[in-house]
Amino acid sequence: NTPLAELDPEIAQVLQDELGRQRNTLEMIASENFAPRAVLEAQGSVLTNKYAEGYPGRRYYGGCEFVDVAENLAIERVKDLFGAEYANVQPHSGAQANAAALAAMINPGDKILGLSLAHGGHLTHGMKLNFSGKLYEVAAYQVEADSFRIDMDKLREQAKAEKPQVIIAGWSAYPRHLDFAAFRSIADEVGALLWTDMAHFAGLVAAGLHPSPVPYSDVVTSTVHKTLAGPRSGVILAKQEWAKKLNSAVFPGQQGGPLMHVIAAKAVAFKVAAGAEFKERQGRVIEGAKILAERLNQPDLAAAGVSVLTGGTDVHLVLVDLRNSALDGQQAEDLLHSVGITVNRNAVPFDPRPPMVTSGLRIGTPALATRGFGAAEFSEVAEIIAEALKAGSAADAEALRARVATLAEAFPLYPGIES
Ligand code: PLP
Numbered sequence: 424n425t426p427l428a429e430l431d432p433e434i435a436q437v438l439q440d441e442l443g444r445q446r447n448t449l450e451m452i453a454s455e456n457f458a459p460r461a462v463l464e465a466q467g468s469v470l471t472n473k474y475a476e477g478y479p480g481r482r483y484y485g486g487c488e489f490v491d492v493a494e495n496l497a498i499e500r501v502k503d504l505f506g507a508e509y510a511n512v513q514p515h516s517g518a519q520a521n522a523a524a525l526a527a528m529i530n531p532g533d534k535i536l537g538l539s540l541a542h543g544g545h546l547t548h549g550m551k552l553n554f555s556g557k558l559y560e561v562a563a564y565q566v567e568a569d570s571f572r573i574d575m576d577k578l579r580e581q582a583k584a585e586k587p588q589v590i591i592a593g594w595s596a597y598p599r600h601l602d603f604a605a606f607r608s609i610a611d612e613v614g615a616l617l618w619t620d621m622a623h624f625a626g627l628v629a630a631g632l633h634p635s636p637v638p639y640s641d642v643v644t645s646t647v648h649k650t651l652a653g654p655r656s657g658v659i660l661a662k663q664e665w666a667k668k669l670n671s672a673v674f675p676g677q678q679g680g681p682l683m684h685v686i687a688a689k690a691v692a693f694k695v696a697a698g699a700e701f702k703e704r705q706g707r708v709i710e711g712a713k714i715l716a717e718r719l720n721q722p723d724l725a726a727a728g729v730s731v732l733t734g735g736t737d738v739h740l741v742l743v744d745l746r747n748s749a750l751d752g753q754q755a756e757d758l759l760h761s762v763g764i765t766v767n768r769n770a771v772p773f774d775p776r777p778p779m780v781t782s783g784l785r786i787g788t789p790a791l792a793t794r795g796f797g798a799a800e801f802s803e804v805a806e807i808i809a810e811a812l813k814a815g816s817a818a819d820a821e822a823l824r825a826r827v828a829t830l831a832e833a834f835p836l837y838p839g840i841e842s
Pocket of ligand 1: 454515516517518519521545547593594595620621622623646655656657
């Protein structure tokens with residue numbers, strides 16, 4: 424029963440340091456968030472000890488009467504949240520949810536058609552070193568070179584030529600809504616299934632502030648930790664007819680014992696996501712991203728070779744185009760890090776620089792909105808980022824760091840939590 428600080432001071436120190444980092448910097452990685460204290464509690468609980476292979480009421484282990492309650496709550500809550508007929512809350516991660524979804528829908532050797540990784544797609548949508556690129560034949564669609572948007576007419580023609588078994592809607596870096604009705608009609612026209620990976624924008628969908636892919640898709644996957652602000656993990660939603668295949672694709676297809684502490688934490692996160700505070704917060708997520716996009720698309724930034732892909736955003740992130748800037752993605756990421764703002768560099772479509780360097784930044788607002796930021800604070804953050812990117816290596820990092828510190832101090836993170 425020895426406390427962590429006593430048993431393993433080195434790891435206790437990591438927790439302390441990370442809490443300090445999260446408190447003292449501005450987290451703007453688009454795929455990150457701050458899970459509520461109640462989610463951390465559920466996840467750091469005795470449920471971590473329990474084996475529960477199988478599904479509620481049909482387990483391969485005894486003693487599952489209480490974890491069954493947690494899993495059933497998670498399932499019912501997420502079905503209600505998204506209006507889905509079926510849910511599987513066992514995937515350990517987004518990638519595992521995606522692996523199970525594809526395994527349930529098609530056979531190795533079948534063809535998938537998803538957004539190219541270089542244009543904002545995810546590894547699991549057909550990247551050659553990923554299971555998806557190894558198991559399936561891959562065709563990829565791209566954004567347009569002038570608008571940086573997906574042209575649905577072109578996608579229709581490509582789908583007719585490629586005849587994929589699965590069409591993938593969804594992205595890791597794309598700042599606009601997708602036209603799910605058009606995806607459905609293309610899938611129907613070519614006899615393909617439609618899988619939507621809403622990992623990034625699920626929280627916006629839950630809040631009713633983004634079109635829902637659920638009515639249009641055969642299968643929808645998501646992570647729970649991005650805009651949804653839950654524990655790191657995945658979830659699958661689908662029409663009821665897919666229930667048997669999906670259940671078996673997750674367990675025993677992809678996984679052994681489900682992580683019951685994480686499933687309990689998912690149930691908590693889904694409860695939070697159904698509430699009024701969550702909806703109001705997602706409104707600030709989008710408002711903040713729009714403020715950021717507007718500021719970074721002004722002429723003073725353009726003069727420094729900095730602009731915003733597609734000219735704005737509909738979602739929780741902004742893609743900054745640095746192809747004409749003296750800063751590459753790595754330098755811009757490092758520069759913002761030096762003033763206390765955490766973002767990630769990101770390849771822009773048609774990027775002339777290598778993937779480890781890139782010519783872009785992906786900047787997201789979910790974590791800061793969770794922290795309490797509204798329009799005034801997002802305007803100040805946008806100004807700090809604008810000044811840093813405009814000045815490049817000549818930026819007055821000290822002064823910008825002080826402005827970051829003022830914002831961070833005004834919105835205490837996890838008050839009362841020690842580590
Ligand atoms: N799908 C999309 C669209 C993502 O952006 C990500 C994560 O970045 C994933 C799936 C994978 O999630 P995880 O990191 O939990 O495996």
